Amino acid sequence: MNWKKDVGGWLLASPYVLAATVFFLIPLGWSLSLVFYDWNLIDPVRQFVGLENFRTAFTTSRVLYAFVNTYKYAAIFVPSVVVAALVLALIVQHLPRLKQFFAVGFFLPYLASGVAVGLVVRGILSYDSPFNEFLRATFGSSPRWLRDPTLALVVISAMIVWKFAGYYALIFLAGLQGIPRELYEAACLDGAGPFVQFRRITLPLLYPAFYTVLVLAVGLCFGIFTEPYVLTGGGPRFATHTWQLEIYYQAFDRYRAGYGATVAVLNAVATFVSVLIIRRVVEAWGVRRGFR
Amino acid sequence: MLMAFGLLSAAQVVEITFWTAPNPSQEVFWRQMAEAYMAINPNVKIVVSPMPEVPTSEAGILAAIAARTPPTASENIFIGFGEQLARSKAIVPWNTLPGWDNLVQNRAMNQTIEGWKFADGNYYIIPLYVNAMLIGWRLDILRELGYSQPPRTYSEVLAVGEVVKAKYPGKFVWLRSELEVPTWWQRWFDFFVFYYAASQGKALITGREITADDQAAIGVLQFFKTLRDRKFLITEPLATGFELGRTVMTVLGPWTFPWWRENYPELVYGQTFVVTPPPVPDAYPAEKPVFTFADAKGVVLYAQATPAQRQAMWEFIQWVFSNPAHDLKWIEITGMLPARDDVGTNALFTSYIQEKEPALLPYAQNIPYALPPFAHPEFVEIQELMGLECIYPVLVGELTPARGWDAWKRAIRPLLVK
Amino acid sequence: MSRARLVKGFVLYAVAIVVLLLMISPYLYMLLQSLAPWREVDRVLFPSTYGWRSYEWLLGGGVGALPRPWLRAWANSALVASVVTFSRVALGAVVGYALAVLAFRGRRLIQNFILFHMFYPGIILLIPAFLLIRSLGLYDTYWAMILPGLVSTWAIFMYANFFRSLPREVIEAARMDGAGELRIIFQIMVPIARPVTAIVFLFLFMERWVELLWDMIVIRDPSKQTLNVLLTTMFGPYGGYPGPLYAAGVLLTFPILILFLIFSRRFVKGVSLVIST
Numbered sequence: 004m005n006w007k008k009d010v011g012g013w014l015l016a017s018p019y020v021l022a023a024t025v026f027f028l029i030p031l032g033w034s035l036s037l038v039f040y041d042w043n044l045i046d047p048v049r050q051f052v053g054l055e056n057f058r059t060a061f062t063t064s065r066v067l068y069a070f071v072n073t074y075k076y077a078a079i080f081v082p083s084v085v086v087a088a089l090v091l092a093l094i095v096q097h098l099p100r101l102k103q104f105f106a107v108g109f110f111l112p113y114l115a116s117g118v119a120v121g122l123v124v125r126g127i128l129s130y131d132s133p134f135n136e137f138l139r140a141t142f143g144s145s146p147r148w149l150r151d152p153t154l155a156l157v158v159i160s161a162m163i164v165w166k167f168a169g170y171y172a173l174i175f176l177a178g179l180q181g182i183p184r185e186l187y188e189a190a191c192l193d194g195a196g197p198f199v200q201f202r203r204i205t206l207p208l209l210y211p212a213f214y215t216v217l218v219l220a221v222g223l224c225f226g227i228f229t230e231p232y233v234l235t236g237g238g239p240r241f242a243t244h245t246w247q248l249e250i251y252y253q254a255f256d257r258y259r260a261g262y263g264a265t266v267a268v269l270n271a272v273a274t275f276v277s278v279l280i281i282r283r284v285v286e287a288w289g290v291r292r293g294f295r
Numbered sequence: 296m297l298m299a300f301g302l303l304s305a306a307q308v309v310e311i312t313f314w315t316a317p318n319p320s321q322e323v324f325w326r327q328m329a330e331a332y333m334a335i336n337p338n339v340k341i342v343v344s345p346m347p348e349v350p351t352s353e354a355g356i357l358a359a360i361a362a363r364t365p366p367t368a369s370e371n372i373f374i375g376f377g378e379q380l381a382r383s384k385a386i387v388p389w390n391t392l393p394g395w396d397n398l399v400q401n402r403a404m405n406q407t408i409e410g411w412k413f414a415d416g417n418y419y420i421i422p423l424y425v426n427a428m429l430i431g432w433r434l435d436i437l438r439e440l441g442y443s444q445p446p447r448t449y450s451e452v453l454a455v456g457e458v459v460k461a462k463y464p465g466k467f468v469w470l471r472s473e474l475e476v477p478t479w480w481q482r483w484f485d486f487f488v489f490y491y492a493a494s495q496g497k498a499l500i501t502g503r504e505i506t507a508d509d510q511a512a513i514g515v516l517q518f519f520k521t522l523r524d525r526k527f528l529i530t531e532p533l534a535t536g537f538e539l540g541r542t543v544m545t546v547l548g549p550w551t552f553p554w555w556r557e558n559y560p561e562l563v564y565g566q567t568f569v570v571t572p573p574p575v576p577d578a579y580p581a582e583k584p585v586f587t588f589a590d591a592k593g594v595v596l597y598a599q600a601t602p603a604q605r606q607a608m609w610e611f612i613q614w615v616f617s618n619p620a621h622d623l624k625w626i627e628i629t630g631m632l633p634a635r636d637d638v639g640t641n642a643l644f645t646s647y648i649q650e651k652e653p654a655l656l657p658y659a660q661n662i663p664y665a666l667p668p669f670a671h672p673e674f675v676e677i678q679e680l681m682g683l684e685c686i687y688p689v690l691v692g693e694l695t696p697a698r699g700w701d702a703w704k705r706a707i708r709p710l711l712v713k
Numbered sequence: 714m715s716r717a718r719l720v721k722g723f724v725l726y727a728v729a730i731v732v733l734l735l736m737i738s739p740y741l742y743m744l745l746q747s748l749a750p751w752r753e754v755d756r757v758l759f760p761s762t763y764g765w766r767s768y769e770w771l772l773g774g775g776v777g778a779l780p781r782p783w784l785r786a787w788a789n790s791a792l793v794a795s796v797v798t799f800s801r802v803a804l805g806a807v808v809g810y811a812l813a814v815l816a817f818r819g820r821r822l823i824q825n826f827i828l829f830h831m832f833y834p835g836i837i838l839l840i841p842a843f844l845l846i847r848s849l850g851l852y853d854t855y856w857a858m859i860l861p862g863l864v865s866t867w868a869i870f871m872y873a874n875f876f877r878s879l880p881r882e883v884i885e886a887a888r889m890d891g892a893g894e895l896r897i898i899f900q901i902m903v904p905i906a907r908p909v910t911a912i913v914f915l916f917l918f919m920e921r922w923v924e925l926l927w928d929m930i931v932i933r934d935p936s937k938q939t940l941n942v943l944l945t946t947m948f949g950p951y952g953g954y955p956g957p958l959y960a961a962g963v964l965l966t967f968p969i970l971i972l973f974l975i976f977s978r979r980f981v982k983g984v985s986l987v988i989s990t
Binding site (some may be wrong): 133 | 726728729737758812815816820837841844926944969973980
């Protein structure tokens with residue numbers, strides 16, 4: 004009887020087991036083994052190089068830029084997207100009617116392909132665009148958007164904020180709707196104004212939503228690719244370079260399969276450690292403030 | 296036995312594939328060639344398709360070889376990439392095939408082919424075209440500003456810049472948004488053009504040595520920097536510059552002309568624009584010829600093809616290149632110049648150019664002074680580092696031109712000895 | 714009091730509308746520029762006249778240019794995204810059901826492994842997966858785009874969470890009927906899970922539709938390229954034709970928008986449901 008249950012369970016789970024074995028475990032093992040080789044994919048000889056790939060990765064600036072930039076992206080992106088998403092959620096929450104209409108509208112950017120949006124942003128920021136002509140007519144000069152290291156980082160972060168704010172807003176919205184109205188009414192009777200209510204009731208009870216959004220947003224910074232790829236190529240001089248761009252460049256522009264796999268492993272480690280740390284920090288903060 | 300094999304192969308249709316550059320007009324040319332050839336050789340089927348860009352055409356070819364699905368032959372290979380393919384034994388030297396000398400003779404390539412010899416003494420690439428990179432000038436705007444001809448030296452260009460800016464503060468001399476982008480092949484269309492002009496064509500790298508003319512290179516960097524500092528050069532993306540008269544100078548390849556005909560018919564050679572060799576340092580003697588970079592690419596034969604496919608492809612290639620009428624067709628369709636010694640002298644070509652596309656004349660005349668890229672398998676990184684370590688820091692003022700140049704040389708040395 | 718409320722409501726709607734316009738402005742810009750005369754593209758916000766030239770050029774080819782297989786690419790994207798998404802939804806429901814409802818040995822192992830799989834950065838597998846596809850002989854085939862995506866850990870995760878939140882009685886009642894597990898899944902569980910299915914389907918369809926890197930690497934035949942890949946390759950040699958590029962962007966983006974708006978009624982409900990579980 005019991006083994007029949009087991010067989011049934013595994014049978015129904017088998018599509019995943021099969022897919023994960025073929026397209027996850029095998030490539031994973033392969034990737035880990037390539038790490039010790041220098042190979043361009045077409046040469047008949049694979050050169051064993053031991054730990055040389057790791058040594059290179061730790062001593063060249065390209066990887067360091069990718070590593071550091073990810074935290075720069077996070078420093079701009081995470082706070083902005085949390086605030087933007089919260090504002091969007093609060094707008095929708097307080098609208099008496101058409102809640103759904105606006106929630107859907109705010110979510111639309113999430114559906115954009117990075118390539119198409121890259122095209123639009125490139126057009127809007129080109130030197131002779133109406134936008135820049137306007138800036139020059141009004142202020143006498145226009146910023147060097149994608150040619151300035153800081154601005155380029157901001158522009159790309161802003162694109163990602165635009166894309167994800169509506170999505171994260173839905174998470175906040177779900178959290179907001181879970182807060183009982185009576186709490187606000189009771190606070191009102193106690194004479195608490197809207198800001199006190201927000202700080203004392205809304206924020207603490209939104210903690211699970213914050214947790215989700217923060218973890219998602221930090222994890223996302225390790226996967227940035229399309230926006231810098233189509234807009235800056237990682238420049239000016241690595242100012243917008245990312246892990247994904249570096250892996251792509253090594254593996255598919257220069258065809259260094261082993262070294263590319265090495266950088267990918269480092270990317271994985273950096274992602275895991277960072278997401279783990281942010282989770283711990285947010286959890287500790289939640290516990291200290293008594294949110295959970 | 297041989298007879299039997301011959302009969303068998305005559306009865307069977309050999310299918311071969313040819314990849315063209317991802318440029319529509321080049322694809323048109325090769326399709327026409329293949330159709331004409333198949334009409335008289337029914338036992339060969341030639342499949343012509345543009346090569347994939349993943350995201351560059353070079354990466355696409357490597358991916359195909361890695362996947363064991365390369366074409367039989369392809370065009371669009373420049374010498375640096377050819378060197379990489381040859382080292383991995385992915386392509387076959389043409390000169391080992393019977394009839395090579397005849398082909399060189401028939402296509403009038405005796406002189407041209409010398410620039411395509413590989414380090415091992417073989418010829419892996421049949422050069423297809425040579426696009427000398429020249430400079431286009433808006434003659435109408437220059438005339439309006441009081442010039443009868445374009446500037447020749449750096450100082451003259453800067454002087455034009457002063458006049459342009461004085462009259463039209465919103466205009467620029469040159470739009471080159473890629474100058475601040477490290478993408479390796481962009482260097483072909485800025486630094487190399489000016490460097491070869493300044494150095495009389497001195498090679499940057501020979502074998503494993505840096506053989507550059509340092510003074511010329513530093514002069515070019517200084518020129519770029521001055522242009523940018525005085526706001527004569529714009530490095531931000533611009534929807535349209537030269538075509539709408541927002542800039543007066545542009546690095547110009549002949550492939551631009553068909554595009555202009557479609558979109559900017561008001562650009563007429565000799566009236567609205569002219570074409571000259573690149574500007575040179577002030578001390579450069581006026582009577583000396585000016586060198587420039589040549590965007591030059593050719594055809595390779597892949598080693599993974601079967602012997603029968605290689606043989607069939609070789610016959611097709613010989614047929615294409617042995618008839619000057621085909622090269623004329625190439626000019627007609629693509630607007631680019633074939634890699635022949637006689638393109639500037641043979642009446643077949645010159646009369647066509649003069650009549651139909653006079654703007655190509657300077658390109659034909661400058662072929663002897665147009666140098667193909669250097670051949671080193673690490674070309675991607677070497678040229679990427681030029682943007683990263685040298686041009687960008689110099690432009691933004693982090694390094695002086697001399698220091699920037701040293702930084703590049705320091706950065707590439709470990710790559711050269713590899 | 715009521716006057717103050719009216720003002721407050723008015724301000725709120727005004728803000729909401731402004732923000733909404735901001736959020737959809739890139740789409741509007743794309744649409745306007747795709748209809749603009751070529752010389753005005755990116756140079757004016759509202760074109761002086763509107764026309765189809767960019768679309769005609771894109772689909773029919775211009776002077777000196779071969780037509781690119783746009784419609785074909787569009788169909789490729791639709792085909793790949795549909796097949797992959799249907800499979801992911803169906804298999805997600807099946808595996809999610811097994812993990813949430815059936816008590817079998819090894820269930821915990823699979824559950825933990827799925828979490829590991831979900832949080833493992835996918836790009837690390839790009840190169841070896843490419844080599845795997847190559848050695849399976851699938852390089853440059855539709856299978857290369859379809860097979861690796863047939864199962865989604867995220868879909869499994871969503872369905873498992875949802876099924877777990879259902880009252881046991883619903884499932885037990887269904888199983889009392891003696892129906893086979895697959896019948897229970899598709900006739901009872903999936904209909905109950907409609908809001909989840911709506912959002913899983915949408916997210917996954919869109920995710921597949923905008924896939925770029927993988928499709929770029931495993932496909933070389935232009936007739937098999939997806940729309941997103943074709944659009945990206947246009948950045949290089951066709952950079953001089955911004956009008957047609959915007960037209961391509963419209964063709965890439967708007968089908969998804971329309972699909973989404975059709976599903977949107979279920980969507981918000983689905984999201985709040987899924988997130989609260």
